[in-house]
Amino acid sequence: MNISLTMRNSHAAVSPFTQAKPVANRLCAVRRQSPARLATIVAQGAATSTPETQTLYTELAAVLDDYKRVPPSMKQEISMEVSGLCQKLQSAGALPKWGTAAEDLASRRSIQLGELRMVGIKSPEAISKVSVRNDAAFLFSVVATTSISAVILGQLPGDWGFFSSYLCGGISFVVLGIGSVNPGILQFAIDFFSQVFPDYKERVLRHEAAHFLTAYLLGVPVAGYSLIVGKEHTDLAEAALQRRLIEKQLEDKEVDTLSVIAMAGATAEAMYYEEVMGQNQDMFDLQRIMNRSGTKLGNPQQQNQTRWACYQAATLLRKFTKEYEVLQECMKRNDTVEKCIQAIENC
Known part of the structure; x- marks a missing residue:
């Protein structure tokens, strides 16, 4: 299981496009959707009741469909559109929960193992222990x-x-x-x-749903997800961070946000099981993020950053328990990203 910052990698070809496509072009893409798909999109947007939000949801669905099809060199451009549409939907009052946790995210502090148990993590030591x-x-x-x-x-x-x-x-x-x-x-x-293990599919579901929900609450747009065996991942459309990831210039606030998202999956497992199975990729992503921090983090600081990220992730999952459970039901049905978003907002 892994969380993928779906932005342009350092080895990907540079996109010849630097600006978002006009809305008219995107609406043309919407027209290419099947009647059933359009009916679903309109039904999802109906809850917001205004023509403006329905149009924005329709555009978001089209952009996310494009995101799945475009080559890696163009994903950065599309991710900018995903982020922009989420911001417009929030301004229109359709996404009141998107990014709300970012404002309340506590500052870094020293976290003890006992505090991790207090927020519902059964065995904090299991998060860093590789399961065999x-x-x-x-x-x-x-x-x-x-x-x-x-x-x-x-x-x-x-x-x-x-x-x-x-x-x-x-x-x-x-x-x-x-x-x-x-x-x-x-x-x-x-x-x-x-x-063959009865808990495998549930672990994967809880793991990826935790990545999805924490990213959404922290204001990082989700572009896609997969629960397919061997391809489990959650795609984050955050183009603005790509340059700084490559140049090792992540600010402390960005490191904190991405750290919480990266460790949310393993944390979710640790809250429900004594043994954690999917922490390897999460730890790899976290290390990659900390290595690109503008502020140098020594070994003690990195260890505490890991604990702090788990603490914050567990706090969010406990606070938004209902949203977390509803999101799992949506992902179990393989619902689209926009439908998952609406399910979160309708809780």
Whole structure:
């Protein structure tokens, strides 16, 4: 599971466009939507009751559809439009909750493990402890399956039994070798195998919903999400931060905001389970953010920043519990981003 700052990466081609497309062009894109899609969009905007907000919701839906289709070099341009439309919707009174938590986000301070437990995190230590449950279960299954198969194949007559049993038994050694040299190759297989655990899909849902909700409450537009095995992510359309991410010029406030969003997924898991499974990518994203801070953060400061981010994320998830649960229901149905946003606002 991971959170993706869907902005132009340093290796992506530079977009030849620097300005947002005219609204007229975007409305042309809206006209290309299917009748069913347009009906859904209009129904979503109906709750706001004004023609202006209905039009803005329609434009937002079209922009988000474009965002999925454009190449990486153009995502920065589209993300600027997503942010602009969210701001217009907020000004029109349709998104009163968007960005409200940013104003109330507490300043950095030293956080103790006991404080993390007080905000509902069952085992704070589990957030930084890499879980090997899925890896161990996958390896055990491979070894057990190949061993049993080798014994059965060994009963074949002649050389067939000899060679087939050795070849089948050797699969375990191949898997072990790959895991030792380049374990990333096995990650998709491990993630796919993880579905055998009853709590896997619920963990993924809680994890990505936490990223989505905290980003929305902190005023960072969400452009998309996925709960597909091996592709779990939440896309943030925040073009304004890309330049500073590359140039290592993030301001303290920006570091704080992104830190909370990055650790929200692992925090959500820790609030419901004793063991956390999806913290690896979250910790990687957090480290990437802290490395690009304009203010140098030493090891003690980075450790406290991690705790502080978890504390703030847990506080938001507790405060907006109803919104969090409703958002999970929407994401479980694979609803569109704009429909998820409306569900949050209608709570």
